[in-house]
Amino acid sequence: MGHLSRVDDLVVVVPGILGSTLADADGHEVWGLSGKALLRGIRTFGNAVKGLTLAPGLGDGPPGDGVRPVGLMPDLHALPGVWMPVDGYSGLLGWLERTFTLRRRLPGDAADVPANLVGFAYDWRLSCRCNAQRLAERVDEELGRWRASRPGRRDAKVIFLCHSMGGLVTRSYVEQCGGAEVTRRVITLGTPYRGSLDALLYLVNGMRYGIGPAGLDLTAFARSLPSLHQLTPDYACLTTAAGSPLRYAREVTGLPGVDEELLRHAGRFHADLRESDASRRYGVEYVPVGGVLQPTPTTAETEGDGLRPVLTIDGVDEGGDGRVPHLSSGHVGAGRHAYTPWEKHGSLQNNRAVRQALYNWLTPEPPVHRGADDGTVALSVAAPEILVEGEAYEIRATVPADRPGHDRVAVFAGAQDGPMRRMTNRGGGLYTARISGLPAGGHRVRIGTRVSSHVVMTALVLVLERG
Incomplete structure (x- = not known):
């Protein structure tokens, strides 16, 4: 084995929406199949969807239905009508262990064995605030164990590596749940800090697919999710008539499929994050990474009972990663990207160039020469x-x-x-x-x-x- 770059802190990987496996109160998996078993996983989830649909008025609370997160999705996964294909996290976790002095707790290890690489699974149906509170509990436990394992680790902090919605969960923890004091850095890959138009399109337009004789319709399930509403654009994105100015979705009444209370709640969530100064007071560094140049729906026009996506905003095509607009994924900290790969949203965590950039953000060691620029062409x-x-x-x-x-x-x-x-x-x-x-x-x-x-x-x- 070659030289492993030293990491003294606790590294926590936080996946995006759909990125955690879920089990019911009896321990039966209700969301978890990926890769070759993906279609069977979608059908299985469709059979259980009525029991997983959340009741109105849940807000930031837990649903009390016994559903619990189990682990991170290992391979490619998707759920039509909620989020499109995303690659898994096993490759990323394995690469981190092979490259840095990072180690996960293995299945046979005792609970008190220290580990400095943690995959945080969460119930992605719920609000980011709710999951931020669960993240706080997990970080307290893991960081305390890591600091106590050796005298030289007493000053260790946390570095978060987040994909997509995982960055919103983590930002809520840092800004609202006391996490700023123990956090060194938050690295986010394609996090929709100002939302994603796709989330609003799923809510309004709905989706139905003919998988099997009865088909599959997850529209009602998607519309019950606080998380999906928190992913909708937190910027003016809708036009209601030709030539009319852009308006916030929460300002447009009568949008079909949208829970207006959840949408207002999402607006308050984003406003509270913007107004917090916890990260500034404690010197937390945000490192936003966002894909660029890819055709990305950014605004929409009302069209009958639905929305028609548009790739531009005020006539300008700013691009993005195909899912999250450029204006959204870098809107944190200094308001610009630390790195912009030519990559699609669902593959950012496994992008070769992104992994090269991680060397500078995860380890205190001097940069290691890794070869000259290979002349990669933007696509x-x-x-x-x-x-x-x-x-x-x-x-x-x-x-x-x-x-x-x-x-x-x-x-x-x-x-x-x-x-x-x-x-x-x-x-x-x-x-x-x-x-x-x-x-x-x-x-x-x-x-x-x-x-x-x-x-x-x-x-x-x-x-x-x-x-």
């Missing part, structure tokens, strides 16, 4: 996130026009474990590819500028069974 990739079995997967990759030779780049694409094939040059910096025959399940599609294993980004797609 903007448009591809479907959901297909029905038998449909072809169409990819459109664009190289920015300000890059010299943007219309003469060799761009490759291929499904995981399959060959990387050269994409067709359509001129003007546009490259296309078509992949057929993807079986039902979740897939990673690699896009890069070399035929080797060099990958610029990974697009995730869920292929549903036909029927």
